[in-house]
Amino acid sequence: MTERFAPVPNSNPFSCRYFEPGMIPFLFHDEHCLETLADRFRPPGNQKSVGRWAIVGPHGSGKSTLLTQLSQRLNCHLNVLHSSTQKLVGLRTILRKINQSDLCFIDGYEQLPRWAQLWLLAYTQIKRVPMCVTAHRLPWAFESLWQTRIDHQVEHHVLDCLLRDLDPSLKSALIESQAWKISREKQRENLRESLFDMYDWWRDTVDEYSRAR
Amino acid sequence: MIRLSGLQPTYMPGENIDFEYRVANVDRGSIVAVECSVCWLTEGKGTEDLGVHFFQRLAGDSLAAIDWTIAQRISCPLPISPLSYEGKLLKISWCVRVRFFLNDGTELMAQQPFYVGTLTREV
Amino acid sequence: MSGWWFIGSLGEALFFAAVFLIGVFLSAILISWQLMSQSTQPLKIWNGFWLFLGVCLSFAVIGIVGFWYRVLKVVTSDEHREVIAQRGIIPEPLSGTQIPKRTALAPSIPDVKRFTDSPGARLAYRLPSQIPENGALVALGIFAMAWNAMIAVFVVLAAENYFRDQTPWQLLLLLLPGIYVAIRSARLFFRSFIQILGIGSTTVEIEELPLVPGREYHLEVVQYGRLVIKKIAVRLECQEESTYHFGTDLRTERQTVFSQEIASHGRDRIDWGYPLRLECRFCVPEDAMHSFQSKHNAIHWKIVVDGEANRWPSYSRSFPVLVYPQPKSSRPTAAS
Numbered sequence: 286m287t288e289r290f291a292p293v294p295n296s297n298p299f300s301c302r303y304f305e306p307g308m309i310p311f312l313f314h315d316e317h318c319l320e321t322l323a324d325r326f327r328p329p330g331n332q333k334s335v336g337r338w339a340i341v342g343p344h345g346s347g348k349s350t351l352l353t354q355l356s357q358r359l360n361c362h363l364n365v366l367h368s369s370t371q372k373l374v375g376l377r378t379i380l381r382k383i384n385q386s387d388l389c390f391i392d393g394y395e396q397l398p399r400w401a402q403l404w405l406l407a408y409t410q411i412k413r414v415p416m417c418v419t420a421h422r423l424p425w426a427f428e429s430l431w432q433t434r435i436d437h438q439v440e441h442h443v444l445d446c447l448l449r450d451l452d453p454s455l456k457s458a459l460i461e462s463q464a465w466k467i468s469r470e471k472q473r474e475n476l477r478e479s480l481f482d483m484y485d486w487w488r489d490t491v492d493e494y495s496r497a498r
Numbered sequence: 499m500i501r502l503s504g505l506q507p508t509y510m511p512g513e514n515i516d517f518e519y520r521v522a523n524v525d526r527g528s529i530v531a532v533e534c535s536v537c538w539l540t541e542g543k544g545t546e547d548l549g550v551h552f553f554q555r556l557a558g559d560s561l562a563a564i565d566w567t568i569a570q571r572i573s574c575p576l577p578i579s580p581l582s583y584e585g586k587l588l589k590i591s592w593c594v595r596v597r598f599f600l601n602d603g604t605e606l607m608a609q610q611p612f613y614v615g616t617l618t619r620e621v
Numbered sequence: 622m623s624g625w626w627f628i629g630s631l632g633e634a635l636f637f638a639a640v641f642l643i644g645v646f647l648s649a650i651l652i653s654w655q656l657m658s659q660s661t662q663p664l665k666i667w668n669g670f671w672l673f674l675g676v677c678l679s680f681a682v683i684g685i686v687g688f689w690y691r692v693l694k695v696v697t698s699d700e701h702r703e704v705i706a707q708r709g710i711i712p713e714p715l716s717g718t719q720i721p722k723r724t725a726l727a728p729s730i731p732d733v734k735r736f737t738d739s740p741g742a743r744l745a746y747r748l749p750s751q752i753p754e755n756g757a758l759v760a761l762g763i764f765a766m767a768w769n770a771m772i773a774v775f776v777v778l779a780a781e782n783y784f785r786d787q788t789p790w791q792l793l794l795l796l797l798p799g800i801y802v803a804i805r806s807a808r809l810f811f812r813s814f815i816q817i818l819g820i821g822s823t824t825v826e827i828e829e830l831p832l833v834p835g836r837e838y839h840l841e842v843v844q845y846g847r848l849v850i851k852k853i854a855v856r857l858e859c860q861e862e863s864t865y866h867f868g869t870d871l872r873t874e875r876q877t878v879f880s881q882e883i884a885s886h887g888r889d890r891i892d893w894g895y896p897l898r899l900e901c902r903f904c905v906p907e908d909a910m911h912s913f914q915s916k917h918n919a920i921h922w923k924i925v926v927d928g929e930a931n932r933w934p935s936y937s938r939s940f941p942v943l944v945y946p947q948p949k950s951s952r953p954t955a956a957s
Binding site for chain 3: 305306367369
């Protein structure tokens with residue numbers, strides 16, 4: 286987990302800097318762990334795998350978090366594509382990185398246009414480089430590595446991480462709050478959006494209370 | 499362990515910031531590089547933005563010439579903006595950061611926040 | 622003057638739009654006649670053809686120039702054009718200030734040039750409008766004009782084929798939705814144009830920029846048009862804006878953190894040539910935060926004009942201003 290610095294006095298724990306991908310460790314529900322997933326990219330012996338894996342899930346469900354941690358564990362470069370990334374520049378960067386690495390990790394694979402995806406598939410096939418990507422739906426020619434989902438266990442885990450240095454009663458107050466319940470009901474699979482909602486709750490209740498005192 | 503000293507809690511825009519840093523319990527020979535910066539950053543519901551106002555990196559010969567038994571002094575004038583701010587969606591804060599890069603790959607960091615101007619809340 | 626101006630402006634715009642379409646029609650007929658006639662040469666290519674083509678194209682050019690002259694005359698005021706013509710250069714602020722004007726000296730504050738590149742008629746600066754209402758009208762007009770011209774050419778081609786006993790069914794089928802879009806775009810444009818003619822433009826002029834907390838400024842709001850307003854209010858507003866961008870997730874949130882009414886005016890009648898002028902003085906709060914702009918976060922200050930009018934929809938127009946930090950503040954005893 287990335288070290289957490291709070292350069293802002295009275296920092297709001299729901300500021301997006303604290304839950305950006307990589308800041309909160311991914312929670313595995315069963316016997317799976319990061320190591321077993323990483324093993325898929327380390328085939329036994331010298332044989333080179335050209336597997337194509339996808340981490341699939343809705344917005345704000347932890348896809349980028351899992352891929353970030355996986356790339357850190359395997360010590361490989363993670364290509365992050367935003368909707369504002371120029372497609373050609375993004376593709377050229379990925380192709381350059383493929384030549385320098387034996388793994389190709391892409392966060393936001395759907396940002397690439399179809400022709401670029403096909404190009405990438407062909408290129409990694411020729412170079413025999415395994416791929417791992419995040420997507421909202423399973424992309425063509427990929428196998429599912431992990432399906433991310435949000436449940437109470439994940440919610441508690443995320444809140445524990447965000448509020449770990451603070452008074453434990455704050456967490457229970459938050460979970461009991463109407464704002465949290467309404468937000469979870471509304472946002473459903475998108476936990477990140479609920480965390481944004483709780484930024485306002487924290488500012489209007491906890492910060493205001495501290496100021497008043 | 500890095501120790502920052504001499505920083506005031508508040509500076510006015512355009513004023514000079516003076517501070518010192520020193521390192522303890524670290525083998526001097528293991529220090530590969532030292533970075534010292536004065537920067538502002540945003541925090542809130544938007545992606546964090548960082549503005550580096552002052553940056554100094556010591557490495558190689560410039561690092562070898564440093565006597566680590568005495569505190570290293572940094573002084574620079576602050577700009578007139580941005581001022582420290584606590585709003586509804588964003589906060590702007592200033593801090594001093596010192597990073598030590600060691601030859602085993604580890605990194606030590608110390609930082610201390612300060613205010614520029616009187617802290618402005620949402621109007 | 623009032624009613625006739627409204628009808629005249631609209632009539633002129635319609636007339637020139639019609640001239641443009643006639644020009645395009647005639648040009649298309651002439652070219653298709655020349656190219657498609659197989660047996661005879663109806664016009665000599667170097668003489669009559671170019672002469673007739675020149676006349677037809679001049680119709681289109683007169684139409685396009687006249688149309689846009691009329692439309693732009695409505696969306697920019699006479700005074701504004703006059704001041705730019707007279708002064709030639711952007712004026713200096715009326716009163717001197719010690720505030721540095723270069724962004725480099727005030728990092729993370731937007732460049733003041735963007736706000737001061739338009740001179741005012743009475744006060745130093747005319748503030749740029751944030752809502753690209755006029756820009757949208759011009760864009761819509763260009764689209765409607767280009768689309769109608771294209772459809773006119775295809776109509777001529779279809780008619781040409783029809784008179785040769787070769788009914789172009791495929792082209793006609795394609796033309797039907799094309800004509801529908803042409804009519805709708807022209808209708809939408811003229812509706813927006815009528816609305817702008819009615820409500821008219823709003824201009825805001827200010828005596829000095831950038832603004833500094835604690836100082837007082839003179840502001841003038843002029844509402845043009847021909848309408849009966851129920852209420853017009855001018856507000857000074859501060860808005861925070863934060864954008865979170867990761868992967869496909871892009872969310873921008875805005876929140877108004879300060880809003881103060883600085884002037885208001887009750888029921889009144891505005892007519893062409895007799896705009897409503899509101900003059901006021903306002904003060905940026907002493908403890909206000911300055912304007913701020915970074916990659917994902919911003920603090921914007923603006924003057925907002927809200928209007929309610931009879932028979933027209935309510936409108937709100939924003940005019941961004943720039944607030945600088947106070948040049949020299951006294952040292953506080955402790956941070957709050």
